[in-house]
Amino acid sequence: MSDHCEVAIVRWPGPTPPIEDGLVALLAAYHLRTEAEKGESVADVDGLPDRYRAEITDPLTAFAGDVVLVALIGDAPVGCLVMTSLAGGQSEIKRLWTDPESRGRGIASALLGAALAHAAQNGVDTVRLSVWEWRTGAIALYERLGFSVTRSWDERDQLVCMQRAA
Template identity: 30%
Template sequence: MKRISVLIDIAPATPYDRAVIELCAEQQAEIEARYPGAGEAPKGIDPQIDFLVARIGDEAVGCGGLRPLEPRVAEVTRMYVRPAHRGQGISRRLLQSLEELARTRGVRTLRLETGDLQPESIGLYQSSGYRRIPAFGPYIGNILSLCFEKHV
């Protein structure tokens, strides 16, 4: 099999950026398809989230965000890569870039939530050094949620 390298640009974006809005809508549609009727999807995008968008050329292919939780603690949220671009290491690069952003902001602990039906996400987080923790914040009591944490 021939291996192809692609140039991925990861840059900051606001919650109001068109690419962020489109990617987050796609992410929520995919979550609803995996967990039909599991609950109401969040309305809108939290304006406190600092986003990074991954692009190949002019095409936005993925995003992820950091939401402050408490001093020196933030949540990795809204991680998503379009299906056609999965398997190219984009999620891992986004996660590493979010960790770097967190460190520059004085964040020392990152938390995140994913669902029990998302083995690819679970694998990414565990292989990136995140460890399982009890549910936090809005995920407490949600039996489908798996929460993770990493000290950066």
């Protein structure tokens, strides 16, 4: 049985308790796990490719113009999601991550729901995302929320591209 609890979704930066350290930790965990899953394991953040390390060292600059959502249980950041700024009627979901110890509590669903609501309120026609094919649980969640597989816009092997109307 899932342990559903009170999850608050907040926009970062914003008038919330200081959560940047928690966001940075979530982003670091996301990137380190992803690199390991791709078979390119690195020991720490310093070993990540520059583009990923930049998100961790300076998320305010890396995500300027994007919407960054953070899920909180109490004051503890337990999940994050980045939605790119509107371009050509589309926004893209990136960096959806839930702390492994907090999974099964509806956090990813809550983050996605907030992102889709934001998209609908801000003139987005299509929301798209990409996900590694081995993340079958994430793919199933996206499909439950109305995303469907579409032609790839990314050349990386084993990447599944999905989209849905906002």
